[in-house]
Amino acid sequence: MKAINEAENISSRIRKDRVFLGLVVFFSVITVSPIILIISKLIEKGYKQLSFGFLVEKTPDTMEAMTAIANNELIPGGIVNGILGTLLMVAMAAVIAIPIAIITGVYLYENQGKWLANITRNVSDILQGVPSIVLGLISYLWVVKYVTNGFSALAGSVSLAIMMLPMIVRSTEETLKMIPQTLKEAGLALGIPYWRVLTGILIPTGFSGLMTGILLAVSRVIGETAPLMLTALGSRAINMNISKPTSAIPLLIWEFYNDPNMVDMIWSSSLLLMIIVLAFNLTAKQFAANRK
Amino acid sequence: MNSDKITKIVLFSVSFIILIVAGGIVFSLVGGAIPSFKTFGFGFITSSHWDPTDGRENYGALPFIAGTLITSFAALVISFPLSFATSLFLGEYYRNTRVAKILGTMVDLLAGIPSIVYGLWGFYILRPFLIGIGFENQGFGVLTSSIVLAIMIIPYATSLSNEIISMVPNDLKEAAYSLGSTRYEVIRYVTVPAARSGIFAGYILAFGRALGETMAVTMLIGNSNIIPDGLFSTGNTMASVIANQFGEADGLKLSSLIFIGLLLFVITGIVNSIGKLIIRKMN
Numbered sequence: 001m002k003a004i005n006e007a008e009n010i011s012s013r014i015r016k017d018r019v020f021l022g023l024v025v026f027f028s029v030i031t032v033s034p035i036i037l038i039i040s041k042l043i044e045k046g047y048k049q050l051s052f053g054f055l056v057e058k059t060p061d062t063m064e065a066m067t068a069i070a071n072n073e074l075i076p077g078g079i080v081n082g083i084l085g086t087l088l089m090v091a092m093a094a095v096i097a098i099p100i101a102i103i104t105g106v107y108l109y110e111n112q113g114k115w116l117a118n119i120t121r122n123v124s125d126i127l128q129g130v131p132s133i134v135l136g137l138i139s140y141l142w143v144v145k146y147v148t149n150g151f152s153a154l155a156g157s158v159s160l161a162i163m164m165l166p167m168i169v170r171s172t173e174e175t176l177k178m179i180p181q182t183l184k185e186a187g188l189a190l191g192i193p194y195w196r197v198l199t200g201i202l203i204p205t206g207f208s209g210l211m212t213g214i215l216l217a218v219s220r221v222i223g224e225t226a227p228l229m230l231t232a233l234g235s236r237a238i239n240m241n242i243s244k245p246t247s248a249i250p251l252l253i254w255e256f257y258n259d260p261n262m263v264d265m266i267w268s269s270s271l272l273l274m275i276i277v278l279a280f281n282l283t284a285k286q287f288a289a290n291r292k
Numbered sequence: 293m294n295s296d297k298i299t300k301i302v303l304f305s306v307s308f309i310i311l312i313v314a315g316g317i318v319f320s321l322v323g324g325a326i327p328s329f330k331t332f333g334f335g336f337i338t339s340s341h342w343d344p345t346d347g348r349e350n351y352g353a354l355p356f357i358a359g360t361l362i363t364s365f366a367a368l369v370i371s372f373p374l375s376f377a378t379s380l381f382l383g384e385y386y387r388n389t390r391v392a393k394i395l396g397t398m399v400d401l402l403a404g405i406p407s408i409v410y411g412l413w414g415f416y417i418l419r420p421f422l423i424g425i426g427f428e429n430q431g432f433g434v435l436t437s438s439i440v441l442a443i444m445i446i447p448y449a450t451s452l453s454n455e456i457i458s459m460v461p462n463d464l465k466e467a468a469y470s471l472g473s474t475r476y477e478v479i480r481y482v483t484v485p486a487a488r489s490g491i492f493a494g495y496i497l498a499f500g501r502a503l504g505e506t507m508a509v510t511m512l513i514g515n516s517n518i519i520p521d522g523l524f525s526t527g528n529t530m531a532s533v534i535a536n537q538f539g540e541a542d543g544l545k546l547s548s549l550i551f552i553g554l555l556l557f558v559i560t561g562i563v564n565s566i567g568k569l570i571i572r573k574m575n
Contacts (some may be wrong), residue, residue: 027377104307129564193557223406226506
């Protein structure tokens with residue numbers, strides 16, 4: 001307490017205290033203002049274009065967009081190719097990542113303190129810090145070059161799956177750690193086989209925790225653009241063939257951003273993307289709240 | 293073989309996949325970078341000459357390494373007062389109140405906004421604003437990117453330090469109160485020193501986040517292959533140069549971009565490991 005000057009009188013100390021609180025509140029409000037600014041901007045500029053057609057029609061080409069702008073109309077068409085592409089790639093990534101990640105999480109939980117488990121945990125943590133664009137490069141080197149021999153939905157999924165893996169591994173282990181040991185021991189004491197204890201007791205008990213982790217991981221990769229630029233490339237057509245270039249909502253936003261005629265569509269597409277991401281986010285929060 | 297043993301083997305072998313993936317990433321990045329490394333050697337890291345013209349191809353990564361470090365560091369500096377205040381708000385002043393819950397949810401949502409949406413916001417809202425107040429001429433460059441990066445890393449910097457701050461034992465704080473301290477003095481002389489290493493680790497992890505951010509930076513930094521000479525200069529980061537130049541890349545250029553990817557992988561790996569190490573030391 002050396003720094004509190006004895007000569008400093010009480011009123012100036014109280015004033016300092018008040019000013020500090022004011023600063024904390026001020027900066028906290030500044031911190032969260034971008035989320036309001038961003039979402040309100042998306043709604044303000046994007047809602048006009050959001051219609052049923054926007055969800056079920058394909059992306060128009062530049063000429064159509066030019067004509068519409070010249071006639072002072074809304075750009076026709078929608079982004080169904082991006083919506084379906086996102087759905088395809090994220091679903092495939094989830095199918096690849098979820099089983100591996102949950103089993104790895106269980107393994108880490110069951111082998112606390114063992115050296116191989118520690119290494120696996122550290123490697124998983126490092127993987128979580130790898131920038132997504134590097135994972136795009138990797139999927140390009142692995143899938144685009146050797147598996148599909150060209151840009152493809154599969155390559156996009158692989159990069160997203162590698163992103164999801166460490167997130168779900170971590171959330172799985174953290175969830176299982178919170179389940180009382182006695183539950184597992186009771187199962188084992190009843191003579192239930194080990195695998196049934198894991199699949200019948202541990203996983204159902206931690207279900208909402210696991211779901212929270214999975215949904216958050218999904219909401220994180222839905223908005224990813226950079227790795228898809230290097231792997232899925234994008235497409236103006238609807239493509240459900242996993243070995244062909246495929247579009248995604250964030251990829252379309254990037255294309256619109258780079259095409260002066262299409263720029264009007266970035267807001268509605270971003271608004272839709274935000275709605276999807278937030279829906280996953282809030283559902284995840286709901287699962288987390290149910291647990292408590 | 294009994295079922296318990298099979299279960300253990302399944303757990304073990306499936307979790308081995310993550311080690312294989314990580315090993316494969318290192319292997320492929322190194323393998324892809326070899327042609328570039330053979331041509332330029334370590335000069336790749338120290339050279340600032342990036343020229344893809346056929347016949348006199350020359351690649352050096354220094355501008356991008358510099359651009360990455362400068363933007364990320366500036367972002368950290370800008371985000372510090374914001375996230376520090378927010379973690380005090382959440383972990384100290386309004387802990388466990390309704391208003392903190394709302395604020396906390398909003399901070400979490402910041403982490404959920406896709407990078408490309410941040411980029412659009414930076415381009416169409418922040419950039420004109422910076423030009424409008426006479427801060428910038430063109431609106432592209434290190435400053436604009438760093439401001440957006442700063443907002444993007446706030447949730448990462450805040451979540452850890454807010455947790456650590458709220459874990460500071462009440463006994464300590466109450467002891468200081470009983471000596472007649474004001475709340476500000478308690479925070480300054482008790483809470484923050486006790487939570488110091490956790491707060492520090494949070495900022496390191498946030499810094500690691502900023503290093504690898506791609507889309508928002510790509511849209512805002514101006515994409516020039518020079519070493520930024522100030523906050524208003526344009527530049528390129530390691531991530532943004534990969535995103536920008538990958539499309540037309542093959543041969544030596546592709547290898548050089550993979551080399552940059554490898555460097556980015558190594559740098560973020562080191563930064564994150566330091567953060568994790570500090571956290572482990574604390575426990």
